[in-house]
Every structure is written in C-alpha cells, then in structure tokens.
Amino acid sequence: MEDFHPNLLGCQLTFISPEKMTACDVVFMALPTAAALEYAPKLISMGCKVIDLGAAFRLKKRNDWEAVYQHRHSAWKLAETAIYGITELHQEKIMQTKMVANPGCFASAAILGLAPLLNNKLIDLQRIIVNGLSGTAGAGAELNRAAHHPEINNNLIAYNVVDHRHTYEMEQELSLLSGENVVVHFTPTYVPISRGILNICHVFPQSKVTRDQLLEIYQLFYDASPFVKIIDTPYEENVSWQYRSYPWVSSVAGTNYCYIGLDVDEKRNRIVVFSVLDSLGKGGAQVGIENMNLMFGFDRTSGLTALGRHPA
Amino acid sequence: MEDFHPNLLGCQLTFISPEKMTACDVVFMALPTAAALEYAPKLISMGCKVIDLGAAFRLKKRNDWEAVYQHRHSAWKLAETAIYGITELHQEKIMQTKMVANPGCFASAAILGLAPLLNNKLIDLQRIIVNGLSGTAGAGAELNRAAHHPEINNNLIAYNVVDHRHTYEMEQELSLLSGENVVVHFTPTYVPISRGILNICHVFPQSKVTRDQLLEIYQLFYDASPFVKIIDTPYEENVSWQYRSYPWVSSVAGTNYCYIGLDVDEKRNRIVVFSVLDSLGKGGAQVGIENMNLMFGFDRTSGLTALGRHPA
Amino acid sequence: MEDFHPNLLGCQLTFISPEKMTACDVVFMALPTAAALEYAPKLISMGCKVIDLGAAFRLKKRNDWEAVYQHRHSAWKLAETAIYGITELHQEKIMQTKMVANPGCFASAAILGLAPLLNNKLIDLQRIIVNGLSGTAGAGAELNRAAHHPEINNNLIAYNVVDHRHTYEMEQELSLLSGENVVVHFTPTYVPISRGILNICHVFPQSKVTRDQLLEIYQLFYDASPFVKIIDTPYEENVSWQYRSYPWVSSVAGTNYCYIGLDVDEKRNRIVVFSVLDSLGKGGAQVGIENMNLMFGFDRTSGLTALGRHPA
C-alpha cells in the first residue's frame, strides 16, 4: 500500500482482488465504465450500499449518457434510482438511497458555485460560461503527457475544450434547480499545481444586482451547509490584500470544503463567481465519505475534519 | 547591471540617471504615470522617437483615461497623436510616428486573438468574455504578495476581477476594428508560472461556423504577420496529443510570438479562442523592439529571433 | 486574522498587542532577538512557561552565540537553563523545564538524521556534510527576493553557504551525543517548493557497515519516538518504485513527522542519510506544541494528528 501511497507508511492496509470481496456495509467504487456497470447491480443485490466515484450513474438522460460515454448502458434501472451526490442539494434523498453517484469534480464546483443564482432565477440561462482550471492530480494517478512535469511545469494546457463530459452534469443539475433548460459553456485547462480546482464562472444578471446582495443570497442558501463557505471579505484597494476577497484554491487543498467568492461588474452588467475545491477532496474521495455519513445516519462531518493528502 | 539581471553577467552595461541622458535616436520609457507624462513631451521635443512601455498614452478617450488611472492627463495632445503599438493592426502608422504607446500584455493577447472575428463581424459584440491567466513576472519585478512563492506556488489568485485597466484597451481596439461599440468582460488570474499569458476567449457566433472555416479566416488575416502563428493541428481523439491542437504558453516564453488556436462548440454555439504570448516579450519589451524596427525602417524581425530571458 | 491566514476563515481569533497580555499558562514566542531577550525573563517571572521559536536561547556557549547573532546576550542565566527542544533527545528535561528553546528547522532535521550514528560512534567526526534543501516558506512570511516567484520558480538559490547559524546547533547537539567535538559542514539551498526540508547528509563510516545494519540501529534508536519514522523499504531495481526507498518531503508536509532513510556505498565507503520534515511543522510550530504537551504532562501527540496548513 505504501508503494502507491507513501503518506500511509505503516498503515497495514492491503489490496485484495474484487473476487475475494465478501458482503459489507458499503463499497466505494472507482472502476472503468464497463466494470462499474457490471459490479454495481451485483453489490446492491448483495445488500451493500454503493458510492460510485466514476461516471456510470451520474446522468438521468440515457441518450446523453450513451452518446457521451460511447457505451451501451446495461444497468439503466439502477441509474434511474441512483442519487447524484451533491449533498447540499439532495441531502434528503441521499439519506434514503442505497446508491449514490458521486459527482465529477468540475461539476461539483460549478453546481455549488452557481446554484444560488439559478435557484433565484437571477441570470441569463443561455450564456453561462464556466472556465475551469485544474491541478494535475485531476488527470489521474496514471502517467500521462499533460501531467509530465517538463511539459506542464511552465505551461497551461487546455483540453476537451468543448462538450466536456462534466458539462452534462452541470446542465442536468442547474436545469433541475431553475426549472428550465440551462446551457453551460465549459472549458477546462490544466495548470501547474498538484491539487484543486478553480472554476471562474461568468454569467449575466437579468436585472441590476450588487455584490452585497448576492453575498447575502449565497450566505442564506448555504446557511445549513457545513462544507461550503462564502468569502465576504470587502474588496480593498490595497493591492496586497485585495486577493483575500476571492477564494484561494490553496486554502481548500486536502479538505472537503468548497469556498465561493464573487464580484459584480455593475458597469458592464456581469457577475463573476469563483468556486474552489480539491478534486480529490470535496470533488472526489472526501465527498464520498460525506455521502456515506448521510446514508448511514452518521454525523455528517465524521472523518472529514482532518487533512490527509497524497500527492502534496 | 548583473545584480538585477544575472543572465547579463559580463555585459558591461551600466545604469545612468535620466538627468544625465543626452539626445538619442530612440528612448524606451518604463516609468510611473506622472514621470511618463513629464518626460515624453520633453523627449519628443529633443528630437527623440519614444516607445512608452507604460500606460500613459494608450487610450484615446481622455475621460476614460483620467477615470481609470485617477490622474489628470497633462500631455493629452501627445496622447492624441501617439500610435497604439499593435504592429499587426497599425503597421503603416507606426512606420510614420515619433511616439508609440506599447500595448498592455493582456490587451495584446486579447486583441490579436479576437481581431479576425471582429474584422469579419462574426460574433455577438455584447458577450465577449476574456479569461486571462498570467505568470507572476506579469506582476512586476518589485516584491509583492501575489508573487510571494509560498502564497502562489500551489495557488491561483484572481485580481482586479472586474473593470481591469486593460479592458479599456481591448474595447478601444476591437471597437475600431468592428466599427461598433464592443463590450469586453475581462477577468485576470495569476497562475504559478514565471512568464507568459494565456487568454481564453469565449464568444458567440452570429451564425453557424466551423473550426476549419475560422482557421482559414485567421490564417488569411495574419498572412503577412511574421510574429503571429495559427495552430491548425487537427483535433485528435488520442488524449496524449490532442493538447497539440491548442497553443502552449511554454512555446512562446522568451519570444516575440503570439500563437493562436481555437475551437467551436457546434452543439451549443460557442467559439473558444486561445491566444498565448510572453508578457515580457510580445506583450512587453520585445514588441517594443518590433515597433522600433518599424519606426526606423529596419527589418521588422531584427534582434527578435534569439531568445533571452530573465527570469526563467 | 483571516487576512494573514486565509485557511483560518471564520476562526474568530484576534491579534492583541503584547502589552495587553496578562499572565497565562504558556507563551509561544516568535520575536526578533532583542525583543525575545527582553520578554522571556519577564514572562518566566510572571509564572508563564515559555516556548521560544526564535534563536535567542538555543546555544550553550555564550561566545558563539554573541559572535553568530552579533548581539550582547542580556539574559544569559535563562539561556543556561533553557532546554533545547528536540523531544527525542531531551524528553525528561523538557518535562521539567519552564523554558524551551525550539530548535532551528535545518538543525532539527540534521540532528534527528545523524543522532543514531553519533550515539553509536560509527562515523568520522571531522567530515560530516549536511546538504540542506529548503522550501520557500522557510524564508519567512515577509516578502524577500529569494522567495519572489519569478526568481525562484525555475531556480535553485544557495545562501549562507558557509558558517550558517544552524551549524552551531548541529555541532552542539551532535557533540553532546558523541562525547567529542564534532565538525559539521552545512550548506543550505532554496528550492521551488512551498514547505519542507530535505537534508542530505554525507558521512564516512569508521568500519564496514551495511544498509540493513544501519536501519536496525535507527529503528532501535527511535523505537519510542512517535514522530520519527524510518523508511526501510528495500531498494528495488525497478526505477518507478525505487524512489520509495528514501523519504519524500511531500509525505511530511503539514505534519509533525520526521522521516529518515539512508543508503550505504559499500564500494566507496560512504553513508548517505536523508531526513525530511516540514520547517513549519516538526521544524517549527508543531514541535512547539509537542514540547508544550511534554511540559504540561499532556498526551504527547495531542493536537498533532490533524494537518492544517497555510501556505499550501
């Protein structure tokens, strides 16, 4: 285990092959699509609760899913009943389900960042731009060109520039919130940090609104959400500290938090929303723990107050 | 000199105070606003040609300039005749002027990236989003919090999120090109690379257009421009190499080149344009050299084919 | 507070000026030399226990201290009784003292890395080379040239190349352990990571010894030390995983751990010892907490099992 996770030195955990797995209370699945479609129904019928960290059960439109993932969906019944695991939106349903589809990292950040605006019908639904910036750990543990240090170290690498898979998750959840069809224009770029995502969302208000009004709406919307924090530091002219008015991705690295900040260009009529999270934390493994806590009636924050991270 | 520029070890150049300066053919000015307003007219009247790397002579609307820079403009006559130094747009005028206002780095990248679209009236003029990413050398040589390594190293720092000064340069030049009032929605963010800018521009076409059609329009527009290159590598499914379809900021570090790439989301009707340049090269000192070459009738590429860089 | 420590958003702690401070159980001091010399005796006489994170009370030879820090020592009595806070060596004395001098970060790493060798009289005492590599947070929170991102990002910056202040701490403690005068040859270099120190120690065995023998000696020496771990992964030819045989600085970032690994060049008769720790953790604030736990009879690991970090 330490070979793959050097920070777990001395942990005494071991790998076993999935065939040797016996019934257990909960399974966190992180599998290729075909394997996920095969194992998930089996595990559910064995009586396990399942939290799938992959993408096999995230979309509610079968046509979309099959087109996007280029695969026939052989367990659609289960997909229909799986709950999309954004705890801030679907807490009640997660508490009662046996099957959670953990959201994509970019999708989590975008949905959390934009939800209050759509819930309050404040913006143009056809011009939502999500400019995503991701650390290299988001590219996976496997070696790949975009995460090769000599290539990315002094570089910024755009990829899947249009029609990225996570776009469909964003559109699904934001449409649900607004009650209307939402179009999301999403483009991701790798940046040379290890962990974390910053989504910069550019949206256009239907009528005049100020930064303070929006901050109040956001505070209210996330009032009962222990893992979302709104940055309401006043904007300051002092250049050294004005940065504090927006969330820093370094502040949430290794945690289950999503920090959100925003600003309004009153002259040109635009809202900019910043949302940050760790793609391996609130955008990955840790939100899986949060979902488990809800599914089993545990304290929602159990196991999520300490940091623990590899890679650094 | 080597104390400040360790890469110039042994260069035998020295600093002198501006009072000791005698008449010369050309002066590159990099001064605070008040000093620039004072020195520029003096130098011109001494018979020097001037290339100003600062912002004092970039805008054509006096009200805008005085509001943005919070300063009375004491040399407005000169500002009116100064040429905005984007060589790809104003080559003829630069060849005949004594006073060039070197453009802002973000402005250069945005204007070069979007010019062909506006020149051909292809996009919605009210919804131009420019998402700027800048290396830390863009924050200046002086020590500052956003460029303090422990703060920025694993971080992304948004700043001047709305109404950034360079917005006015973009709007001025793009309006000129399109013949109509253009609104630019610009937000910059520092990323942990030393040099270079990537602008990700999200714009909305007036009617259906394909990536190939746009690439042809861009190639044509920049046909005679030695320092702009269009990336027309076909998009490939192979994830390792698809990155090559978009420009890399690392490819232009230390050079006077601007590389441009783009893609079209035909399903959702959006164009994404990527433009990269080095804020100390094509976005700063080197484009100053290019302007000098034009002003004096030298070969436009003189002194610009070798790389030379500090910081690395 | 959040202005300086954005990760503490919502913590509700505030700064007060030292004059307003009333008697309390323990004070962590992080002050310039002159202020430390003034406050420490005052605090002790007020009945406080003191943990000094500065260098004012670390050395036992007054002449050395006054030469190294270029300052008259006005509280030498207290310096004589202060305990040098390496918990692994001075646990008993720390439990009984009112005044701990927290060690320098490089010194901690070097002393922990070399202690078993000196305790067992295994090496040449005149040829101990400590090659220190430090992240930029080690340069302090104040802005400085060596931590300016454009300068250090693609760079390695050696400094205080000979006679660095921490050398005296290393020589003092290692001499104490070996019962003889030890000479340490120490040179530090900044590297572009945020946090953490890697000391690479090159030493020369008095007689033949193998890696396995040394690992056993180290395991035994640190058997009762909860915050020191020895990496005993066998060296593997497979180049992808052989790195696991030595400690990674990223594994201890944000923690109170020191990880140690080593190798022996049997052909050329050299031992290489690697020790890593976080200069803000085991090399700074967290070892201060560990010292406090010992001084007050608390569980030694209290407050030290969770990570918490700014900068990232």
Next chain:
Amino acid sequence: MEDFHPNLLGCQLTFISPEKMTACDVVFMALPTAAALEYAPKLISMGCKVIDLGAAFRLKKRNDWEAVYQHRHSAWKLAETAIYGITELHQEKIMQTKMVANPGCFASAAILGLAPLLNNKLIDLQRIIVNGLSGTAGAGAELNRAAHHPEINNNLIAYNVVDHRHTYEMEQELSLLSGENVVVHFTPTYVPISRGILNICHVFPQSKVTRDQLLEIYQLFYDASPFVKIIDTPYEENVSWQYRSYPWVSSVAGTNYCYIGLDVDEKRNRIVVFSVLDSLGKGGAQVGIENMNLMFGFDRTSGLTALGRHPA
C-alpha cells in the same frame, strides 16, 4: 515533428527511419546501448563523423563499463579511440577525432566545477562529495513516475543514491587531471524545475586557501573557454543580493554555458563549489554542437548564441 516539439511549429523537418539514412558528414546518435554499439562502427566506416549523446563510449576501463551498464561491449576498439567530449579539457583531440562521446550531464557539471582544483592538486582526493540537483527534463522525455507532476511538484526525489553511473565519468576525468586515483561521492536528487542541474561540491583543501585565491585560479583555468563563466561577485551581507554571489541554474537554462561559483569556510576548512548548466544544453544537445564545431573547424560558438527550448 511539431507533435513532439511544439516550439518547432512550422519547421518542416521530418523523421526518417535509420535504415533510410545515407552517408552524411556528421551523425548525432541518441540510441539505446545495444543500438549505439551496432550503429557507431557502421557510421564511422561509412565515413561519417559521430557524436554519441549516449553512454556507450564514455568510459576507458572496459571492466567498469561492462559492470555498470550490464552489457558486453561489442565495439571496444572504437571506445578506446573515442574522445570524451568535454571541450574545455580535450579541445585538441576533439579537433582531430571522428568519434566523440558526449559526456553525461551531471559529469559535465562536476568535472568543469572541480577541474581547476584537481589540476592544481589543492584538495583531499578521497573526500570529494558531489551533491547533484536535477530538473525533471533530465529524467527523459518518456513518461516516468519521478517526473509525474503530482508526485514531484511539491517534492524532492533522491535516486540512484550511491554508485550512480555518472560517478565513473567523474572519477575517470578527475583522476586524469590530478594524475592520481580520485574517489567521487555522488548523489543525485530530482527537484521540481524543468531544466538544469546544480552540482554542490563539498571538498577539503590540503592547506589554507581563500575565496579570492580560488576565484583567480578558476578565472585563469577557464580564460580561453567561451562557455564557462566564473561568478566573482563579492559576497554581500545584504541578504537580498548575496544570492548573486553564486550561480543560478535559471541563468543558464536553454544555453551552452556552465556558470561556476564558490566559497570557502575558513573556520572549518571546506571549499564549496557550485556549478550549473542545462542538462539539455551544455550537458546535452548543445555541447554536441560545440563538439561538432571543433571537429569540423567551425567557429566554436556557431549556432550556440541563441536560446531555443522545449520544454520551457
């Protein structure tokens, strides 16, 4: 070509398979060991001059080579006559040879950094420590774990800690210079920069010597060497600028220069030598060009005054 070298966009060079190669004046070989042993003699007999960037022809002791590279050497005759391509030491022989073995990058930096000391018999030959720090491009263009961005970004990775292959090159050349058997204690570590090597050499003088005396010896030794520069900036107390007293790896990135600096610990009797070069420049491809220039009687600096770099 641009797929692999995006900075060469528009270069119109193409790859051909080696079988299609016809006779030419010079061949730069970068091949696996077995292929190098096969092709080199063929090319020489076809009348080509050969510059081998690999390790097949670098060592003069056959036993050492076969033990280190675990391979039978099938072209030993050629190995015996090949010239080890450190231009500063073997210029005359390189001018007359048909076969140059380009040195290893760490070996080049160490040999250039230490040559004046050994040539003047100033140091203890049994206690030469070379602490090597390398950027990740030194690990090769192929994907590998130590260059995976999430692993190395906030990390320092030691590897081949004892008996590294380049040690043999250092010992061979330094023994040749001193006329006696030299032992080198070398340990390399990857650091998160893209390009470049910093060797920190710790050595022990036979008798008292000062920094100024050594700088003079170095200046004299490299007087006629256009690509070696000695940093003789006086050491300053002002902490902001003292860094300038030692060479920066960022100053030589992308170039064919080796910069050397040094200091002396007169109290503890140690010399520290710093040498920096770009492992893809003076430590790789560019020194190959320099060797070609010498072999063909060209100006030694031809093609080497411009920077050109991928990765950045």
